[in-house]
Amino acid sequence: MSTLVLEASQRMRAQGMRMTAQRRLILSTLSGLDTHPTAEELFRITHQQDPSLNLSTVYRALHWLETEGLVQSRRFHGERRQERYDSALQGEHYHFYCTSCQTVTEFNTMLVNAIKAQFELHSGAAIDYGSVVLYGQCARCRAANEQSS
Numbered sequence: 001m002s003t004l005v006l007e008a009s010q011r012m013r014a015q016g017m018r019m020t021a022q023r024r025l026i027l028s029t030l031s032g033l034d035t036h037p038t039a040e041e042l043f044r045i046t047h048q049q050d051p052s053l054n055l056s057t058v059y060r061a062l063h064w065l066e067t068e069g070l071v072q073s074r075r076f077h078g079e080r081r082q083e084r085y086d087s088a089l090q091g092e093h094y095h096f097y098c099t100s101c102q103t104v105t106e107f108n109t110m111l112v113n114a115i116k117a118q119f120e121l122h123s124g125a126a127i128d129y130g131s132v133v134l135y136g137q138c139a140r141c142r143a144a145n146e147q148s149s
Contacts, residue, residue, distance in 0.1 A: 002031035003089050004070060011068055022046075022053050026061045034082035034106040036074065036095075076104065076133060094132040101139035 005027045009019045009037040027047050030037070037045070043058045062085055073083040076097045084104060094112060096105040116127045137145065 003026060004031040007089065008065065008068070008070055011070075022050060022057055023061055025050055025053070026058055029088060030071070030085065036086045038082050038084055044133075056117070076102075077135060089148055091128050094130075094134075096136070096138070098132045098138040098141055099135055100137050100145075103138055105138065 003036075004089055005024065006029050008023075012019050025046050026042065029049075030042060033042075033045075039058050039062055040055070042062075043053070043055045046058065047053050062073075066073055066085075069088055071085050074089045074095070075083055076095075078097075078099060086106075092112075093106050093108050096107060097103075098129065099106075110116075112130050112132055116130055117126065120127055
């Protein structure tokens with residue numbers, strides 16, 4: 001069982017909520033994906049396993065998870081009203097968004113820590129967290145574009 005499912009189960013119990021089969025399916029599917037799905041994408045995947053699942057159930061589950069700080073919604077430039085969901089339990093990380101195929105790739109780098117430290121030093125501010133998104137073409141799209149040229 002994933003950390004996300006375990007943490008959500010504990011919080012639901014503490015709040016007097018039940019971990020229904022549909023909630024468990026949504027949570028386990030979300031935690032098992034290495035992408036950043038939209039609610040609609042998550043619905044399409046989970047609906048294949050449970051045809052009685054409604055899109056509104058997925059939205060409610062995601063809203064509750066975000067309220068609890070277990071997932072974060074992210075909007076990437078170029079996507080209209082398409083929030084993508086990402087586990088908040090994995091710590092600070094950064095994203096690359098392919099403008100051709102719309103895939104999202106997570107990455108870590110110590111360089112952001114250096115930027116945050118330098119900013120704090122010069123501004124006197126205290127940074128809680130950072131968000132970095134790089135935009136461009138992934139290697140697969142880039143190679144495909146070079147072959148077609």
